[in-house]
Amino acid sequence: MTGSTRWYDAEQLRRISEVTIAHYDRLAEAYWDGTRDHDVNQNYAALLDAIEGDPPYSILDLGCGPGRDLRYFRSLGHDVVGLDGSAEFVAMARSYSECEVLQQDFLAMELPESCFDGIFANASLFHVPSQELPRILAQLSETLRSRGVLFCSNPRGSNEEGLSDDRYCCFFDHDTWRDYVTAAGFFQVSITTAHWGCRATSSGGSRPSGAKGKVRHASRPSGSGGALSDVGVWRMVHPSGSGNSSFIDKREWQILRKGIGAEG
Numbered sequence: 001m002t003g004s005t006r007w008y009d010a011e012q013l014r015r016i017s018e019v020t021i022a023h024y025d026r027l028a029e030a031y032w033d034g035t036r037d038h039d040v041n042q043n044y045a046a047l048l049d050a051i052e053g054d055p056p057y058s059i060l061d062l063g064c065g066p067g068r069d070l071r072y073f074r075s076l077g078h079d080v081v082g083l084d085g086s087a088e089f090v091a092m093a094r095s096y097s098e099c100e101v102l103q104q105d106f107l108a109m110e111l112p113e114s115c116f117d118g119i120f121a122n123a124s125l126f127h128v129p130s131q132e133l134p135r136i137l138a139q140l141s142e143t144l145r146s147r148g149v150l151f152c153s154n155p156r157g158s159n160e161e162g163l164s165d166d167r168y169c170c171f172f173d174h175d176t177w178r179d180y181v182t183a184a185g186f187f188q189v190s191i192t193t194a195h196w197g198c199r200a201t202s203s204g205g206s207r208p209s210g211a212k213g214k215v216r217h218a219s220r221p222s223g224s225g226g227a228l229s230d231v232g233v234w235r236m237v238h239p240s241g242s243g244n245s246s247f248i249d250k251r252e253w254q255i256l257r258k259g260i261g262a263e264g
Contacts, residue, residue: 007131016168017105020127021085023166024065028088032066040122044072047118047151050255057117060143063124064101067093073120074099081116083109107132111143118149126154126170130161130180133170137184141258150186150256186256 008016024031051057056078061070064082066089073080074097082093082101090103104110106128119140128136140150157171172180178188 008129013107013129013132016129017085017107019163020167021105024084024086025088028066028086028092032092035065035068038068040069043120043122043151043153044069046255047120047149048076050149050151050257051118052147053117058115058145060111060116060119062119062121062140063106063127064093064097065089067095067097067099067101069120069122070097070099070101106136109136109139111139113142114145115143116148117145118151119144121150121152123153123155125152126172127168128170129168130170130172133180134184137181137186141185144258146258148258150181150258152254152256181256185259187259188254188256 047059048055048057055076059073059078059080061073061080061082064070064084065086067082070080070082070093080097080099082090082097082099083104084090084093084101085103085105087103090101093099093101106124121140125133125136144150154177155169155171156173156177159172159176161170162168182188
């Protein structure tokens with residue numbers, strides 16, 4: 001895959017969102033059929049175990065899709081709110097979970113300050129173009145309460161981004177992603193990385209050093225990269241499937257915590 005660095009203007013960013021959201025609107029029923037029964041209990045536990053204080057917790061499900069995870073968190077008594085850009089997903093999630101679900105584009109979110117104990121971003125943040133990622137991560141930090149937790153799971157790659165299967169995707173390597181999230185005021189607790197079909201390995205986290213890696217751009221990246229990138233303060237556990245069969249290499253599952261210095 002060859003790529004060149006570029007900067008998107010407002011109209012191009014709007015179009016990127018439109019194309020990606022349209023992909024999920026068009027395939028909403030098939031996506032739901034393919035992910036409804038996936039076991040992600042370890043992902044749930046990773047988030048809930050990392051949140052401090054006594055439950056119930058206030059949780060934002062970022063990129064909630066048809067509402068599978070919303071329904072689970074609600075069944076435990078937590079106060080959970082979903083957010084998705086797809087009108088089809090939002091309607092399905094409201095019906096299935098009976099939770100509040102916000103229809104918002106990731107690039108144009110309006111979130112309350114210091115509202116949530118945790119954010120569950122399961123295979124969603126990799127749709128944010130790299131140039132917008134610092135702003136979006138800052139928003140997520142602002143909507144978290146003190147020492148709030150961000151769970152994220154994303155495919156990892158070699159710092160490539162662009163349109164892939166009619167969706168905008170970013171496939172960062174570990175160091176680049178870590179630089180983004182620490183710059184936003186998060187710190188790493190732990191991380192788990194796994195190849196599909198292999199056992200996961202986990203390790204403790206540390207603050208990164210060095211400059212952010214360069215990101216390559218292309219209109220149609222070939223291959224889907226690999227593992228999840230890290231964001232914020234996190235502790236990782238052994239992962240369970242994310243429900244997206246197009247990610248075929250490696251993924252990382254992480255829990256990130258909002259740092260004290262990131263308080264608004």
